[in-house]
Amino acid sequence: xxxxxxxxxxxxxxxxxxxxxxxxxxxxxxxxxxxxxxxxxxxxxxxxxxxxxxxxxxxxxxxxxxxxxxxxxxxxxxxxxxxxxxxxxxxxxxxxxxxxxxxxxxxxxxxxxxxxxxxxxxxxxxxxxxxxxxxxxxxxxxxxxxxxxxxxxxxxxxxxxxxxxxxxxxxxxxxxxxxxxxxxxxxxxxxxxxxxxxxxxxxxxxxxxxxxxxxxxxxxxxxxxxxxxxxxxxx
Amino acid sequence: xxxxxxxxxxxxxxxxxxxxxxxxxxxxxxxxxxxxxxxxxxxxxxxxxxxxxxxxxxxxxxxxxxxxxxxxxxxxxxxxxxxxxxxxxxxxxxxxxxxxxxxxxxxxxxxxxxxxxxxxxxxxxxxxxxxxxxxxxxxxxxxxxxxxxxxxxxxxxxxxxxxxxxxxxxxxxxxxxxxxxxxxxxxxxxxxxxxxxxxxxxxxxxxxxxxxxxxxxxxxxxxxxxxxxxxxxxxxxxxxxxxxxxxxxxxxxxxxxxxxxxxxxxxxxxxxxxxxxxxxxxxxxxxxxxxxxxxxxxxxxxxxxxxxxxxxxxxxxxxxxxxxxxxxxxxxxxxxxxxxxxxxxxxxxxxxxxxxxxxxxxxxxxxxxxxxxxxxxxxxxxxxxxxxxxxxxxxxxxxxxxxxxxxxxxxxxxxxxxxxxxxxxxxxxxxxxxxxxxxxxxxxxxxxxxxxxxxxxxxxxxxxxxxxxxxxxxxxxxxxxxxxxxxxxxxxxxxxxxxxxxxxxxxxxxxxxxxxxxxxxxxxxxxxxxxxxxxxxxxxxxx
Ligand code: SF4
Numbered sequence: 001x002x003x004x005x006x007x008x009x010x011x012x013x014x015x016x017x018x019x020x021x022x023x024x025x026x027x028x029x030x031x032x033x034x035x036x037x038x039x040x041x042x043x044x045x046x047x048x049x050x051x052x053x054x055x056x057x058x059x060x061x062x063x064x065x066x067x068x069x070x071x072x073x074x075x076x077x078x079x080x081x082x083x084x085x086x087x088x089x090x091x092x093x094x095x096x097x098x099x100x101x102x103x104x105x106x107x108x109x110x111x112x113x114x115x116x117x118x119x120x121x122x123x124x125x126x127x128x129x130x131x132x133x134x135x136x137x138x139x140x141x142x143x144x145x146x147x148x149x150x151x152x153x154x155x156x157x158x159x160x161x162x163x164x165x166x167x168x169x170x171x172x173x174x175x176x177x178x179x180x181x182x183x184x185x186x187x188x189x190x191x192x193x194x195x196x197x198x199x200x201x202x203x204x205x206x207x208x209x210x211x212x213x214x215x216x217x218x219x220x221x222x223x224x225x226x227x228x229x230x231x232x233x234x235x
Numbered sequence: 236x237x238x239x240x241x242x243x244x245x246x247x248x249x250x251x252x253x254x255x256x257x258x259x260x261x262x263x264x265x266x267x268x269x270x271x272x273x274x275x276x277x278x279x280x281x282x283x284x285x286x287x288x289x290x291x292x293x294x295x296x297x298x299x300x301x302x303x304x305x306x307x308x309x310x311x312x313x314x315x316x317x318x319x320x321x322x323x324x325x326x327x328x329x330x331x332x333x334x335x336x337x338x339x340x341x342x343x344x345x346x347x348x349x350x351x352x353x354x355x356x357x358x359x360x361x362x363x364x365x366x367x368x369x370x371x372x373x374x375x376x377x378x379x380x381x382x383x384x385x386x387x388x389x390x391x392x393x394x395x396x397x398x399x400x401x402x403x404x405x406x407x408x409x410x411x412x413x414x415x416x417x418x419x420x421x422x423x424x425x426x427x428x429x430x431x432x433x434x435x436x437x438x439x440x441x442x443x444x445x446x447x448x449x450x451x452x453x454x455x456x457x458x459x460x461x462x463x464x465x466x467x468x469x470x471x472x473x474x475x476x477x478x479x480x481x482x483x484x485x486x487x488x489x490x491x492x493x494x495x496x497x498x499x500x501x502x503x504x505x506x507x508x509x510x511x512x513x514x515x516x517x518x519x520x521x522x523x524x525x526x527x528x529x530x531x532x533x534x535x536x537x538x539x540x541x542x543x544x545x546x547x548x549x550x551x552x553x554x555x556x557x558x559x560x561x562x563x564x565x566x567x568x569x570x571x572x573x574x575x576x577x578x579x580x581x582x583x584x585x586x587x588x589x590x591x592x593x594x595x596x597x598x599x600x601x602x603x604x605x606x607x608x609x610x611x612x613x614x615x616x617x618x619x620x621x622x623x624x625x626x627x628x629x630x631x632x633x634x635x636x637x638x639x640x641x642x643x644x645x646x647x648x649x650x651x652x653x654x655x656x657x658x659x660x661x662x663x664x665x666x667x668x669x670x671x672x673x674x675x676x677x678x679x680x681x682x683x684x685x686x687x688x689x690x691x692x693x694x695x696x697x698x699x700x701x702x703x704x705x706x707x708x709x710x711x712x713x714x715x716x717x718x719x720x721x722x723x724x725x726x727x728x729x730x731x732x733x734x735x736x737x738x739x740x741x742x743x744x745x746x747x748x749x750x751x752x753x754x755x756x757x758x759x760x761x762x763x764x765x766x767x768x769x770x771x772x773x774x775x776x777x778x
């Protein structure tokens with residue numbers, strides 16, 4: 001049998017029942033929704049469900065967006081924030097200049113090899129729970145530049161993404177729709193799973209030693225963070 | 236007789252006589268082939284004795300048997316006087332002498348050539364990669380580059396800046412960007428501060444280097460390249476960029492453009508220019524005094540108006556793809572009167588809007604204190620760094636390709652080139668604001684022309700062969716006045732239906748290369764203002 005079949009959780013039979021019910025409430029949920037309150041109230045299911053729902057509603061109704069511009073799509077993103085389209089009408093129009101104050105990051109443009117590590121770092125700096133909206137074909141797949149030697153084939157190679165808004169660039173209306181969809185998902189407590197991405201920041205010393213690593217060994221300190229691109233494996 | 240007119244009569248072929256290996260004719264200009272170790276001498280003579288004060292473009296490329304750097308020179312006072320210098324080097328040892336000692340703007344040009352193609356320049360002050368990360372392997376536009384080889388990109392450049400620069404050495408190193416609201420995109424400035432003043436500044440590019448030249452080289456002339464220009468200067472200035480490509484391609488393939496299409500081109504291009512200048516205006520105020528609520532929103536409002544017009548015409552708000560080689564794709568939508576009315580409505584409210592901007596910005600005391608005599612760019616410096624467009628015109632250089640190297644319908648219309656000689660941030664903004672008024676004049680005249688145009692003479696495209704195959708080894712460089720300055724395209728054909736070399740001469744790239752001249756010695760906050768006044772778009776800087 002191949003090992004990549006989905007893992008089916010074991011029945012509670014031989015496990016401690018109390019732990020199982022506790023787990024069922026916390027494990028099934030994405031841990032980005034975890035909070036001290038949630039942990040404190042973890043044993044009182046009724047309050048917890050209601051409180052969770054309440055928190056999700058609050059989250060979805062007041063989204064702080066990171067002021068994050070990359071390429072052409074960011075011009076349309078600015079128009080989405082500005083007069084006429086006014087994203088703020090939907091409770092999602094507070095651009096924050098610092099990732100530490102933001103819940104949502106819109107990726108409006110092409111991610112290239114030099115920028116991806118920085119984008120990853122910005123994403124890492126955002127507090128949980130955090131959500132990602134891909135804006136435009138570039139962020140989805142590399143778009144018109146997919147064949148480029150320097151272009152990461154979509155932001156999803158680097159960070160988890162909740163919503164994709166297609167277009168080149170998407171119209172402001174489309175972005176508003178995408179953000180509204182995200183709000184729906186957040187209100188329902190859904191988000192995309194955080195998994196290991198093909199391109200991660202890692203220490204140079206931890207990379208598998210191959211020709212390239214050997215070649216760069218005298219240039220880069222083993223403790224330095226690097227991102228390794230295996231272009232041949234890209235979609 | 237003035238010095239300038241004296242130098243203009245010097246024949247470069249005579250001047251360089253002993254250094255010429257052979258001469259070549261490029262489609263737009265004559266060129267000479269020289270030896271790789273004569274570059275500085277040739278450039279010095281051409282600049283000093285023949286008056287070529289503008290190194291407008293450097294193209295590096297690899298052939299089966301050699302590497303080649305092509306320098307195109309021009310004169311600010313007459314950009315139609317062009318001259319090419321071709322420097323071939325062998326494939327095993329691609330080293331040629333640097334021109335950076337003569338033309339400071341060659342510094343970045345040659346770094347780019349080294350980065351992407353792999354030619355080395357001897358005597359270059361600082362030859363390192365400019366667009367790609369430092370640890371990159373190989374040169375992507377060289378013939379043998381393997382795109383699938385893995386690459387490693389370092390993150391350590393962004394280590395804590397304060398760790399090593401303690402208080403003792405009295406300066407402090409800070410990183411601005413690559414993701415910072417004031418850098419207008421993904422630009423990284425490494426700044427050393429002495430107190431609050433900028434002591435040293437290093438511009439780090441390449442965070443949006445999305446291989447535009449490679450993409451264009453793999454597309455076919457006729458249809459596949461035109462969408463890319465829209466994405467260079469993406470401040471809704473797409474049509475101006477399309478024109479750059481159209482002009483070069485029409486030149487290399489000898490295509491005519493019908494007059495009616497020229498009027499449509501001129502009108503749509505000027506609408507784009509207004510759109511781009513409004514963005515520059517709005518974001519500049521955001522940079523200078525954090526005005527997110529009034530001027531920025533007003534600028535956005537006016538952009539929305541123009542985008543509405545452009546959308547009616549082209550079907551898109553930003554990525555127009557409106558030009559075709561030999562014309563444009565669509566006529567004005569029916570009913571035509573509605574379109575004219577829409578445009579006229581906009582032109583009618585524009586003067587009041589501009590007056591409002593002047594009330595809010597240029598006569599605003601805070602704004603004046605922040606911008607007048609700040610970020611001074613002397614005309615000589617501007618020329619040395621290859622600055623063009625509103626940046627050059629804000630330094631009193633009277634240059635505008637629309638007038639000096641005429642194309643489109645501009646020569647038949649009544650408009651003025653705007654210059655200001657303050658050389659500071661204030662002047663650059665003023666130039667843009669006054670250019671919006673000039674663009675409005677042009678649009679208005681075009682609208683009148685289009686309205687009167689007889690119905691049976693509305694020819695949109697000339698006859699263009701289904702597949703374009705320009706003559707083998709034809710090469711040309713053609714430029715237009717884009718929103719930010721001289722946007723030029725170099726094309727070399729190898730007889731197939733896609734270009735063998737496609738090089739973009741980006742005005743933003745050159746304007747940005749002068750930033751350290753504007754910023755050093757100024758306060759760090761004024762550096763941000765200067766950066767804003769250069770009005771860079773990273774898509775065009777990095778390409
Ligand atoms: S999707 Fe299109 S508009 Fe958006 S960043 Fe990419 S190229 Fe630009």
